[in-house]
Amino acid sequence: MRAIVYSQTGEPSVLQLVDRPVNEPGAGEVRVRLVVAGVNPTDWKSRRGSAPGQALAFEDVVPGQDGAGIVEAVGDGVENVAVGDRVWLALAAYQLAHSGTAQEHSVLPADRVFPLPANASFDQGASLGVPAITAYRALTVAEDGPSRLHPGALHGKVVLVAGGAGAVGHAAIQLARWAGATVITTVSSPSKAELATAAGAQHVLTYTDSDIVGQIRRIAPEGVDLIVEVAPAQNSHLDLAVIRNRGSIAVYANNGGDQVTLDVRRHFSLNVRYQFVLLYTVGADVIRAAAEAINAALVDGALAVGEETGLPLHRFDLAQTADAHALVESGAVGKVLIDVTAE
Template sequence: MKAVSYAATGDSDVLVLGEREEPHAGPGEVRVRIHVSAVNPTDWKSRRGSGPAELPRPQVPNQDGAGVVDEVGDGVTGLRVGDRVWVWDAAFQRPDGTAQELVVLPERQAVALPDAVSFDVGASLGIPALTAHRALTSYEHAPAELGEGSLDGRTVLVAGGAGAVGHAAIQLAVWAGATVIATVSSHEKAELARAAGAHHVVNYTDPDTAEAIGALAPRGVDVIVEVNVGANAELDAKVAARGATIASYADAPGVTEVVVPIRPSMQKNLRWQFVLTYTVTPEQKDAAVRAVSAAVAAGALPVGEEHGLPLTRFPLAETAAAHDAVEGGIVGKVLIDVA
């Protein structure tokens, strides 16, 4: 089978397309024929590493993807050959990501995808949607699992509403009943955030951002899904409601620390929550997978430019270019056609 892998960390030129022996599903595992693989920032960051270094064994990149189950191992009861699925965390602490024709995973990491839902949607879930779910459920009185109406009466601020996680956070929050404010840096990105479903959009490059958000949410924002807490901590503290949570899931290049405004945070009893989807508890991950699956079935997580997430496609042989596109900050979702 065809697969892209790298034997050492480094620039995208370490990615090599080659042939690998077909894997087979063991007990409790399924084999998925990948149709579409997706690239997230975590994929190129893992490939780059902290510097050039030889790996103990070749690594196939990319955590997310979608395809069809074509082999099941003993003990698998929830999936059958021919089932359409989306997969998550394929390459986390494993050598086998989704940039290959066949990937073997524990049954838990392959999730049924409705027939009416495209592989593009399935491949775009994973890291972005599961991260967004954790951010949206991290405040003190949050439901453990989002559902329709579970955020009724809440106001959510999504920083960077045109990004993949921001896009998923807007869609999930709207589906769950929240009023959603998104911040963006341009008119073009504002249109994407609106297409995703944001009720209000604010350009954060304007000098009166806090005032604009305050006018939209006079009592403050309940949950902030934050992409750049280092730059936005002061703003977040200003616009947050009492008892609000600022859920940070990313850092800016070169930024390793954040200055938290202590007195404003104390006065409002704010919670600063840091999120990494890989290391949430199994219960939190399972709740996120169930909620995302329910949202998908309800048609709440579409992708494409008309839904606020433009798609850029590459063939498997150009996986390096796909990684470069994400590292370069391309707007939208980068997908790799594998099948």
């Protein structure tokens, strides 16, 4: 089978196309034929490391956390999926050398494999994983709930999604709307505003507007209930100005800088909760709950992808994985997908 590997950190050029044998799943494992793989910022960050030429934890690594395909074989004890099932994958490469989705066949733990609803495409399945589970977690950390998403779970809540044109922002808008929230999002340009509107945000604002606080407060006079934050260093003053008493700010990225200065007294007075979100360490229970809600949303027609729903798709062949990484690393808007095998 064809697989992409890298044996040292560095530029996209360290990614190499090789031929490898197809492995059999062991107990608790599943082998999936990948149809489409997704590429996320976490993929190029892992590949790049903190410096070029670093030694890896393994001799070489197959990248790619997200993907969708068809179950080919299951090991002993696997009950959540069966041979022939259409599935989506999450955290495929986490702490594993050769289970990433940038290959034709992946053997990975069954708890990282989830049934793909019949009405969902492989493109949708490959676009879930990191973005959708991160968005789910960000929407379920507030002190006043909900702890799980379902239709009506966010009824009466106002959610502010920073960076609504990104992949996580897109999923957060869609999941929040599915759960009944009023969604405000901030973007940087008219073109991104069109994407966020297509995703379903009811209020799309330009974060550089001088009256941005006033605009948000007119929509939510008591303040917003929850902020899904991609750039805390840049937005901390805005967030404090619009969060309600006992509101929560869920931080899932460090765009704009690693250091945040907070006004302690003003945060005290509002009982604000900051919740940092990293998918890899949230725990298996959260991942399972997220996958169940994501699948329910898919069945209901939420989490669509494509430019018409706010998430343009950029496609590459498996042999072009280095180009796919480079495009994500350049900050391209939309979702980068790799066509691995024929559907």
